[in-house]
Amino acid sequence: MADSRPRIAVFVSGGGSNLQSLIDATRAGVLHAEIALVVSNLRKAYGLQRAKDAGIDRFVYKVKKYASPEEASAALQEQLREHGIEYIALAGYLKLLPAEVVATFRNKITNIHPALLPKFGGKGMYGHHVHEAVLAAGEKESGVTIHLVDEIYDNGQILDQVKVPVEAEDTPESLASRVLKQEHRLYPRVLQKLIKGEYSVD
Ligand code: GRF
Numbered sequence: 001m002a003d004s005r006p007r008i009a010v011f012v013s014g015g016g017s018n019l020q021s022l023i024d025a026t027r028a029g030v031l032h033a034e035i036a037l038v039v040s041n042l043r044k045a046y047g048l049q050r051a052k053d054a055g056i057d058r059f060v061y062k063v064k065k066y067a068s069p070e071e072a073s074a075a076l077q078e079q080l081r082e083h084g085i086e087y088i089a090l091a092g093y094l095k096l097l098p099a100e101v102v103a104t105f106r107n108k109i110t111n112i113h114p115a116l117l118p119k120f121g122g123k124g125m126y127g128h129h130v131h132e133a134v135l136a137a138g139e140k141e142s143g144v145t146i147h148l149v150d151e152i153y154d155n156g157q158i159l160d161q162v163k164v165p166v167e168a169e170d171t172p173e174s175l176a177s178r179v180l181k182q183e184h185r186l187y188p189r190v191l192q193k194l195i196k197g198e199y200s201v202d
Contacts, residue, residue: 006195007036009085011093014127016047017180018091018112018187023054025188033195037083039076041095057083063095073098080105089191090149094126102151107201109149109156110194112187114179116161117145121154131172131179139166142175144182146190148201157202160190 010019019038025031038051039059051058059079066072076098080088088101090111102109113121115130120142125133134142143163148156162182166175193199 005032005034006086007084008033008087008089009037010035010089010091011039012045012047012091013042013094014045014092016050018183019047020050021184022188031188031192073100110146111149112183113145113154116143117154123153128172131175142166144186159199162186
């Protein structure tokens with residue numbers, strides 16, 4: 001029988017632990033979807049290895065490899081089309097998507113951010129920078145935000161958030177690891193709800 005599950009492309013730039021949690025969730029039946037493609041701007045991203053281990057197609061997307069940004073965008077779109085992609089999940093992807101992709105997949109692209117947006121978001125706010133900023137601001141709590149993606153960094157409609165406490169003795173690393181645990185729980189569940197049409201999207 002043909003696989004009728006929606007097909008997701010996951011975009012990574014780094015370790016890909018969120019990608020792994022999504023792969024595991026598809027296997028556990030928490031997320032009824034197929035991860036059909038993993039895209040990375042970095043050939044060395046460990047997320048690509050995770051994709052390989054899981055038997056998922058990979059695409060290294062380097063804009064500079066192409067004669068123009070338009071050509072690059074067309075090549076990416078072709079990959080998404082060829083793989084029958086319906087949803088895009090950004091999981092530690094550090095680049096902006098081409099505007100054409102955002103337009104084609106409007107309300108079907110999600111991003112995970114390791115803080116409580118709209119605070120501590122925007123360009124340059126990624127990885128340890130986020131957790132350092134949260135600690136420097138003396139916040140009592142931080143958390144995870146999953147939001148829809150539009151043309152601006154960390155700007156689209158928030159779908160879900162989970163809070164975690166900030167402890168007095170926290171370092172950026174200890175806070176990151178507390179947040180990351182929640183990321184791994186939340187992302188598969190939010191994607192499942194999005195696919196089921198359970199969010200009212202603006
Ligand atoms: C996560 O903290 C995610 O929220 C942020 O980048 C990190 C990626 O981690 N956008 P990983 O590559 O999924 O392990």
